[in-house]
Amino acid sequence: xQMADKNLNRREAIKxxxxxxxxxxxxxxxxxxxxxxxPSDKLNIAAIGAGGxxxxxxxxxxxNGAENVVALCDIDTDRAQESAKKFNxxxxxxxxxxxxxxxxxxxxxxxxxxxxxxxxxxAMAAMQLGKHVYVQKPLTHNIREAxxxxxxxxxxxxxSQMGNQGASNPDQQLLIDWYEKGLIGKVHTxxxxxxxxxxxxxxxxxxxxxxxxxxxxxEDWDLFIGPAKMVDYHPLYHPFKxxxxxxxxxxxLGDMGCHLIDPAFRVLKLGYPSEVECSVGQVFTQxxxxxxxxxxxxxxSRVEIKFxxxxxxxxxxxxxxxxxxxxxxxxxxxxxxxxxxxxxANGVLMIxxxxxxxxxxxxxxxxxxxxxxxxxxxxxxxxxxxxxxSMPENGHQTSWTDACxxxxxxxxxxxxxxxxDYAGPLTETVxxxxxxxxxxxxxxxxxxxxxxxxxxxxKKLIWDGAAMKITNFEEGNEFVSRSYRQGWSxx
Numbered sequence: 077x078q079m080a081d082k083n084l085n086r087r088e089a090i091k092x093x094x095x096x097x098x099x100x101x102x103x104x105x106x107x108x109x110x111x112x113x114x115p116s117d118k119l120n121i122a123a124i125g126a127g128g129x130x131x132x133x134x135x136x137x138x139x140n141g142a143e144n145v146v147a148l149c150d151i152d153t154d155r156a157q158e159s160a161k162k163f164n165x166x167x168x169x170x171x172x173x174x175x176x177x178x179x180x181x182x183x184x185x186x187x188x189x190x191x192x193x194x195x196x197x198x199a200m201a202a203m204q205l206g207k208h209v210y211v212q213k214p215l216t217h218n219i220r221e222a223x224x225x226x227x228x229x230x231x232x233x234x235x236s237q238m239g240n241q242g243a244s245n246p247d248q249q250l251l252i253d254w255y256e257k258g259l260i261g262k263v264h265t266x267x268x269x270x271x272x273x274x275x276x277x278x279x280x281x282x283x284x285x286x287x288x289x290x291x292x293x294x295e296d297w298d299l300f301i302g303p304a305k306m307v308d309y310h311p312l313y314h315p316f317k318x319x320x321x322x323x324x325x326x327x328x329l330g331d332m333g334c335h336l337i338d339p340a341f342r343v344l345k346l347g348y349p350s351e352v353e354c355s356v357g358q359v360f361t362q363x364x365x366x367x368x369x370x371x372x373x374x375x376x377s378r379v380e381i382k383f384x385x386x387x388x389x390x391x392x393x394x395x396x397x398x399x400x401x402x403x404x405x406x407x408x409x410x411x412x413x414x415x416x417x418x419x420x421a422n423g424v425l426m427i428x429x430x431x432x433x434x435x436x437x438x439x440x441x442x443x444x445x446x447x448x449x450x451x452x453x454x455x456x457x458x459x460x461x462x463x464x465x466s467m468p469e470n471g472h473q474t475s476w477t478d479a480c481x482x483x484x485x486x487x488x489x490x491x492x493x494x495x496x497d498y499a500g501p502l503t504e505t506v507x508x509x510x511x512x513x514x515x516x517x518x519x520x521x522x523x524x525x526x527x528x529x530x531x532x533x534x535k536k537l538i539w540d541g542a543a544m545k546i547t548n549f550e551e552g553n554e555f556v557s558r559s560y561r562q563g564w565s566x567x
Contacts, residue, residue, distance in 0.1 A: 118143050120184045121187065121477070122175060123147070124150075125150060126149065126189075127156045128316070129212055130150070131156075132468070133187045133210065136469055136473035137210065139477065147168075147183060148160055148167070148168050148169070154289070172201065176202060183205075185208040186210070187473070189239070190212075192216070195211050197302060197564055200224070200225065204232065208234055209229075210238075211225075211239060213239050213503070214334050214507065216503060218507060219504050220544060220556050225496055225500065226496045226501075235476065235495070237495055238499035241469035242440075243338055244462060244470040246461055247439045247441075251433055251435060259433075260427075260428035260446070261431070262389065262429050263427060263428045266392065266424070266427070268395070268423075269416070270331075270422045271400050273375070277375055278359045278372060278376075292314075297309050300314060304561060322371060322372070323371065326510055328398035329506055330507070334499070334502060336422060346392065347386065347541070349382060349505055350382050350541070351382045352381045352536070353512060354380070354513050355377070355378050355516070356378075357399055359375060370517050376400065377399065379395070381508060402416075431444060431445055504541070511537070515555065516531065517531075
């Protein structure tokens, strides 16, 4: 583990660094107040999760040296190797709790790009120490965690951002402008779809034994498990494939929901859903008897979520499709036109009484189809309003680091496209779909002579958003939160 030189650290230099009259000088944070920093200073950033998506998150936050990367944490040193080489002066850890304790005074902000099940505990640990946080989507593994982090960011005066980078795509402003001009009238129906899962899903729980990779010790695997239920290492869990198991991941919805539901959620200014219902694909490995795999996400699902109309009137109905399923062409869209992305694999349709707005992943490829047959695309002379538009991922990480330096409730903070005030409710909506899926899959042996499963959660679920509670299926409320393994807690 590489040790930092603490004889003259950055803050000591700042304290000594009054610059000649007529010039600016850098004001130490204790003068500005907790969470505030002179815009000319550099952030010290740490990464929790430095391989996979974490590699680009920390690199984009670093912004070609505009900030400092002082620490990297990952349980898999092989996957984190590229980040460790790039930021070779950063100290390297496998336990984020040790990192925060050891370097708490030298870290200003943290990127968190771990599997879903550790997002909340890592983010809360950082926020309680006053560290600004960037957390990959989905914000959390369950609804209660999302609500808790949203409230904690306000309480601790933290600048936050969720890693649904499409939120910073300037094309989303086009969607908003079109809708607010009344081009498609009142939206009553939304369709959202994805080709995920693109990893093994809907399969039986693995029972064969595998040795840990050389780069991962037993202690490292314990850290990977974190607050989840302990299971032995298996390549169907790490890396990447953890997404298909409820113990760690949130399935297709968790992977793409915060990207694809975001445009409709933002354009229509949606809030907490009022009800949800779903159906899921079945898996058969023997005749007539579907597999019962409550530990794993299903191979495909369709979820219908209803929202109260923010402007009054009839509820807005949103249907989510995954596993390669997608909606059919509405009559307004020509038969040969692709839906959403150019390959139609992912997309969004917002259907109003005067026309349809459609887009692909991250709000890209925006189009309007009007009832009179007119088709409208992005203007040829369209100039993005987002000053970060030319940066990687439209500056989603860089806008966050700028806001961290400007401080809590600064203009830069308020301009963020996915701070927890927005990302929390969006994530709750995404996880509402999973609440329905897990309730749908919740079964118990019946009393008939065949002992067939009974599925009492296969109905419309009525949701009290303020109370975070299903009001007509008590058993489903167990999925609103989770029990943490001994030694782990949410603050």
